[in-house]
Amino acid sequence: MAHLKDIPILMYHHIAAGDAVLPEDNSFLSLNVFVAQTTALSAAGYTTIDFKQLADIYDEKVKPPEKPVIITIDDGYAETLKNVMPVLQKNGQKAVVGLVTGCIGSFDDWQKARKEYYKIIDAGLVREYSKSCFSFVSHSETHSFLSALEGHELEKEVTFSKQDIEKLTGQPVNTLIYPYGDRNARVKEALRAAGYRFGVSISAETKYVLEDPFDLRRVYVKKDDSIRTFMRKISPWYLWYRGFRRR
Ligand SMILES: [Zn+2]
Numbered sequence: 188m189a190h191l192k193d194i195p196i197l198m199y200h201h202i203a204a205g206d207a208v209l210p211e212d213n214s215f216l217s218l219n220v221f222v223a224q225t226t227a228l229s230a231a232g233y234t235t236i237d238f239k240q241l242a243d244i245y246d247e248k249v250k251p252p253e254k255p256v257i258i259t260i261d262d263g264y265a266e267t268l269k270n271v272m273p274v275l276q277k278n279g280q281k282a283v284v285g286l287v288t289g290c291i292g293s294f295d296d297w298q299k300a301r302k303e304y305y306k307i308i309d310a311g312l313v314r315e316y317s318k319s320c321f322s323f324v325s326h327s328e329t330h331s332f333l334s335a336l337e338g339h340e341l342e343k344e345v346t347f348s349k350q351d352i353e354k355l356t357g358q359p360v361n362t363l364i365y366p367y368g369d370r371n372a373r374v375k376e377a378l379r380a381a382g383y384r385f386g387v388s389i390s391a392e393t394k395y396v397l398e399d400p401f402d403l404r405r406v407y408v409k410k411d412d413s414i415r416t417f418m419r420k421i422s423p424w425y426l427w428y429r430g431f432r433r434r
Pocket residue numbers: 261262326330366367
């Protein structure tokens with residue numbers, strides 16, 4: 188993997204259709220914006236890949252596409268996945284969904300500060316969607332701050348979520364997206380021990396995106412980003428700059 192050092196990994200949460208009034212929160216994007224961004228990716232020659240493919244690239248089993256990009260969607264919101272599926276399918280793209288397995292078929296009950304709760308997809312849809320443009324990875328079992336946990340508590344968050352998704356989809360799960368991007372050396376070690384290949388965060392602790400497989404930083408796509416800003420954020424120099432500044 189000598190040559191590929193940086194790759195944009197996009198971070199999304201909620202994508203709302205139609206005239207839905209979006210909360211102030213930057214994690215809510217309108218579907219129109221998502222359509223424009225994914226279309227721009229295609230037009231610029233980007234190929235979406237998943238973490239299975241990233242593992243093969245790491246292992247030098249396959250050559251990376253010329254411009255790889257990973258689309259991640261955190262939390263597994265039912266409405267969001269329903270909204271983005273036809274868009275991805277139309278563009279021939281794929282996305283990776285970080286699932287909080289303890290909330291499958293229920294609500295995002297970790298969002299204690301919010302007035303409103305949002306529905307997480309149910310087990311049937313996980314099964315069905317895993318055969319389409321989505322692959323599912325772990326986003327822990329209860330969306331806890333993993334660095335605050337130890338021993339069995341930490342192990343449970345990491346292993347149960349992996350097993351649950353593997354049982355549902357029949358596909359191996361090699362990635363965990365850290366809730367709140369929260370991780371430390373012990374958390375990374377727990378992932379390694381549980382058989383993960385990748386841990387996905389938000390901010391940069393390494394110079395290059397792919398430097399530490401248990402610390403893959405992401406591009407935070409914000410709701411007011413213009414297409415120009417979006418394309419700048421995923422450009423090679425900007426990825427390099429973030430690593431250089433450790434941002
Ligand atoms: Zn989350």
